[in-house]
Amino acid sequence: MMSSSGQTELGQATSTKDMEKVKKLYKDKKKFAKMLTTFDQHGQTPMTNALKNNQEEMSPLHYAVHLGRDDLVNTLLKAGADLDIVGRDKKTPYELACESHKEIANRMLRYKELYEWLKEQGLQDYKEYFVKEQIFKDLLGDINEKILEKMGITTAGQKIRILKACAPFKSEVPIAIQPSPTISRKDVLDEDDLPSPHTPDIVGLRDSLIAMKHIGEINIINDNELEYTEKLGAGSSGKVYRGLYKGKEVAIKILKSMSEAKEVDEFKKEFQIMSAIRSKYVVNFYGAVLTPRLCMVMENCGRGSLYHVMNNEKYDIGWDSTFRFAIETARGIECLHKWNPQIVHRDLKSLNLLVNDKWEVKVCDFGLSRFNTGSNMETLTKMRGTFAYCAPEVYFGEQFSVKSDVYSIGMILWELVTRCINCRYERPFSEFKNLQHDFQIIIQTAKRGLRPTIPPACPANFAALINNCWDAKFENRPTCTDIVSALQTLETEYKSNKDLWEKAIKPLPIKPNGDDDD
Missing domain, CATH: 1.10.510.10 (Transferase(Phosphotransferase) domain 1)
Known part of the structure; x- marks a missing residue:
């Protein structure tokens, strides 16, 4: 609903610093989430006003983190929300996310690292170009002249300056990634992927895998050897997480419930093929976890399909x-x-x-x-x-x-x-x-x-x-x-x-x- 001034309720409350009104609106979290990024007739969102008035209360980014809304956080970050705003609890949105929403914290960290790099290089003026195209530090090695032009950076001097700053990333060699002690499984895994005290053992599965034909080395991985860091997606056969195994970044595919013999048989066939084949042109298979859930642990390919x-x-x-x-x-x-x-x-x-x-x-x-x-x-x-x-x-x-x-x-x-x-x-x-x-x-x-x-x-x-x-x-x-x-x-x-x-x-x-x- 728009006021007579053409602002949304939340927009008017943030522009007048009426934080009691903001708190009242916040009680209806679903409605609040929608209002948070609704444009008024002036092309403004409540974020615009809140960024001006952030010294006294919480910014929309704080609220989005409290709501646990990754989609809203992403929208606000793309719009240029400041990660370093300190709210009434003396914490930044990033610090709040680290406490309760690790996936959101991981997303924010990518922005923080980009902003810090741009500042170190004296390229702060180009922040909106990088954010708009979602080019973070892991993609800097791919920057070339054509990409800069597509980003809207066309002046020769600007391009030379950015290309020079990106040059060191083109020759970087990935090193073994160290586990983060701050992220626990319950912060990353969906509730239905967490171990259950009622998870049944898959009787004889290990023995049947070992007895399979056409394969050489069998690698059964202990679930405790894995660290889950981020959910990548979900499909018909299960969910895929990014994680760590022996210092290497891997993709962990958690398979759906193996309650029927047919499903277990399908798993065994895929395990058989992946254990057999070894080639630089085929995704590397590290092994499988059998309990407390069935998982396939594979090479992670960062650019996706x-x-x-x-x-x-x-x-x-x-x-x-x-x-x-x-x-x-x-x-x-x-x-x-x-x-x-x-x-x-x-x-x-x-x-x-x-x-x-x-x-x-x-x-x-x-x-x-x-x-x-x-x-x-x-x-x-x-x-x-x-x-x-x-x-x-x-x-x-x-x-x-x-x-x-x-x-x-x-x-x-x-x-x-x-x-x-x-x-x-x-x-x-x-x-x-x-x-x-x-x-x-x-x-x-x-x-x-x-x-x-x-x-x-x-x-x-x-x-x-x-x-x-x-x-x-x-x-x-x-x-x-x-x-x-x-x-x-x-x-x-x-x-x-x-x-x-x-x-x-x-x-x-x-x-x-x-x-x-x-």
Whole structure:
């Protein structure tokens, strides 16, 4: 509700320093949270006034921390809220977060470290540019001239100054991370992920894992060896946390309740694949925790999935990056296909390719993967995976083969080329507005031969490779070794004719609001 002056109730209270009114509004925490970031007719939020009047009471950032609202904290930090405001309890918002909300404290720490670095370098005037693009200290090594221009920093002198300050981060080598004694598990883990006194033991699971075929070293990790530091996300199979294991930063996947035999069997199959495979192109598997909950402990890839990298428009993904991502993807799947016994991934997509801080691509998520052996024949005829990446023969009930994975590689190559040429991510088949669901896509691809539209500017030989990968007949598709060789040949062509290839890059116009397909 707006007052006659055009301010919100909370905005008026903060502008007049009526803290009794603020406290009264605070009692309805849901309504208060909404008002906290509501703009009045002057384009102001209560934060604007509170920042001016912070000497006497608490800032909106204090209130957001008290509410435990990570989303509000993030909104306020992006808007430029001061982390060093001291409230009536003589504490800053960051100090409050350290006491009660460790995830919020971790987020604030990233801002604090950035601000301190900018101050040390005399670059405080550029704070809003870095905050707007969410570029923190861990990304400073990726700053280049093109990124600065996208940030709105265009003057030559400004760019030289910032690039010089960022230069030391380009050569930094990560060191073993030391555990933080201030963060306890209950501060990071969701309540349903904490150990329960009623958690049942999984009878015989350890013995059955040790008895599995095709794997070498078995590593069962004691839960006490792990430290959980931050929740990264959640999916259909469980939640993923960032953590520490023996001084190394890892990703810890806590699996959902293993109450049924089928779920335990699926876990065992994924454990078997991940324990067997070792390659620089496959995410490293450290081991599994069996009690008090089932966890998979893996290498943490700080940049997230290739899908998310392609979706981030601040990243300049030109031909060099496109070839690197494509070749490393093909090498990762080539490693699976050449393993003895052979492994098929069965759910290959850009979301299941991770990118680490060195921009290296790693194949991950082996929940549907299987050894291509006689014992798995029935399983390999079932339609699994994401339908937009799924080969036609799988729809028709034929056996999933290495050539079915190659079809999926074709889709990923299309994503990469399209992102490179158009300078923005496009989802496979997004140009066909009548296809709203995955099952519609698999029917059209299998029965009508529909494929995503390759950009007209795509070099002919690259387009031919994509078409070969997603050929309707699996026997016509290349092997992963063929794909690697073809990509290397294309990369050589590109390096010999860079000007010609660069002309193919034609950024699409920015989509109007509400017309985003992604």
